[in-house]
Amino acid sequence: ETGVTQTPRHLVMGMTNKKSLKCEQHLGHNAMYWYKQSAKKPLELMFVYSLEERVENNSVPSRFSPECPNSSHLFLHLHTLQPEDSALYLCASSQAAGPYNEQFFGPGTRLTVL
């Protein structure tokens, strides 16, 4: 499989549930990102990992917990979410972290919090 893959593609969860989103990149990149895309709002960068080290946390609430076990995999652990957290969560990767590196996006996970 090529590019950036994300699972699941759709997720419905209650506010008391714990779930995880998974992202895998097959491009040999060293940087990975989590984004949130809400309706009618710009894409919001949540986290940046470079060589498995978190280099940016864009003021994200602690109910979102990222994990990067290696340069090919990125997880977003979710717990006690709110309905306003319902959104499309996009994962991306790039050769290196930084503004000049093209980011390649996965298809996203559509999350609904009830």
Add this chain to the structure above:
Amino acid sequence: KNQVEQSPQSLIILEGKNCTLQCNYTVSPFSNLRWYKQDTGRGPVSLTIMTFSENTKSNGRYTATLDADTKQSSLHITASQLSDSASYICVVSETGGSYIPTFGRGTSLIVHP
């Protein structure tokens, strides 16, 4: 505060027609500007990247322009096709080590046959 404003918010055109999307930004100090295309249900895909010294860059039927003095960019689509129906997002990055670019809300383009 860094901002990226895109216009129009949405646009409907007939297949074969040309169109131009606008992007105004206040990001400073400027590093680069990217245009992304996002199909429904898919992640964004980069169309072009422009740095300070570049005025025009083409990618097939897509041509981006940049005026760094007025902080404006445009994306011109020539001879539109049904597959051009998508959201087009302008993203501006700053220099200085920040990993956080500034995203526009996007322009939703619908091409009708």
